[in-house]
Amino acid sequence: MRTLITLGLLAVLISAAAALEQPGLLRADAAAALGAGELSGGRKHNDEQDKRPNIIFILTDDQDAVMGGDWHMPKLRRHLANEGINFTSYITNFALCCPSRSTILAGQCSHNSGVVGVGGDKQIMNPLGGFQRFNDMGMERKTVAYHLQQAGYRTGLVGKYLNGYTRQTAFHVPPGWDRWFGIGEIDYYNWTASDNGVNVEFGDRDEDYSTDVLTEKGVEFIHQYEQDRRPFFL
Numbered sequence: 001m002r003t004l005i006t007l008g009l010l011a012v013l014i015s016a017a018a019a020l021e022q023p024g025l026l027r028a029d030a031a032a033a034l035g036a037g038e039l040s041g042g043r044k045h046n047d048e049q050d051k052r053p054n055i056i057f058i059l060t061d062d063q064d065a066v067m068g069g070d071w072h073m074p075k076l077r078r079h080l081a082n083e084g085i086n087f088t089s090y091i092t093n094f095a096l097c098c099p100s101r102s103t104i105l106a107g108q109c110s111h112n113s114g115v116v117g118v119g120g121d122k123q124i125m126n127p128l129g130g131f132q133r134f135n136d137m138g139m140e141r142k143t144v145a146y147h148l149q150q151a152g153y154r155t156g157l158v159g160k161y162l163n164g165y166t167r168q169t170a171f172h173v174p175p176g177w178d179r180w181f182g183i184g185e186i187d188y189y190n191w192t193a194s195d196n197g198v199n200v201e202f203g204d205r206d207e208d209y210s211t212d213v214l215t216e217k218g219v220e221f222i223h224q225y226e227q228d229r230r231p232f233f234l
């Protein structure tokens with residue numbers, strides 16, 4: 001089974017929905033992308049296997065392509081950006097975190113999704129933004145994951161969901177996700193995540209470093225399902 005990898009920079013939004021319409025979009029070795037050894041080789045083909053591609057969508061934040069924000073991530077640039085497609089004419093409809101994330105998840109512009117603020121954080125609380133707003137607007141049943149799951153995909157999220165999704169909301173696993181590892185309190189150390197609805201806490205030992213933990217969880221998902229008959233979306 002082919003693995004399709006798409007990369008989104010919040011500065012240069014690429015929506016997963018667009019990726020679905022463009023099968024050739026961006027392909028690279030998943031291993032290289034995740035820095036994790038060989039993943040794509042050796043897949044057995046049999047007639048019963050679902051021919052649809054696995055999809056890995058990687059969202060990296062705060063990287064302005066024009067200002068060269070991705071210079072700090074040479075592997076990302078080498079394995080994904082250099083071998084892929086840049087959507088140089090793409091214009092975001094709302095250059096703000098939560099509205100953009102909502103658009104990526106559900107493919108709707110902000111004036112349709114109704115998520116028009118950042119929300120969540122106490123300092124910048126905006127009732128028209130954040131995870132709660134996304135939920136209130138019924139958007140959780142409009143996400144790419146929800147529809148792919150309905151279409152037979154196994155779906156997983158590892159990493160940040162939306163502002164305002166916290167330790168307190170960790171019990172909530174949005175519909176459409178088979179595997180859920182959503183960040184609650186965000187940081188490199190002393191952070192929390194919802195592990196399929198159960199709040200888990202990380203400290204400040206080396207092995208608690210969030211970037212590494214998230215990589216492990218992502219790679220674990222890929223290894224677990226790479227030989228599965230059902231395609232996956234991570």
Ligand SMILES: *[C@@H]1O[C@H](CO)[C@@H](O)[C@H](O)[C@H]1NC(C)=O
Pocket residue numbers: 065070077081082083084085086
């Ligand atoms: C896309 O843009 C990045 C950053 O400007 C650049 O490094 C990369 O080579 C470009 N990729 C392609 C396929 O043009």
Ligand SMILES: *[C@@H]1O[C@H](CO)[C@@H](O)[C@H](O)[C@H]1NC(C)=O
Pocket residue numbers: 189190203204
């Ligand atoms: C993590 O939390 C502990 C307990 O509150 C604190 O002592 C420690 O300094 C924190 N570590 C970091 C890296 O913030």
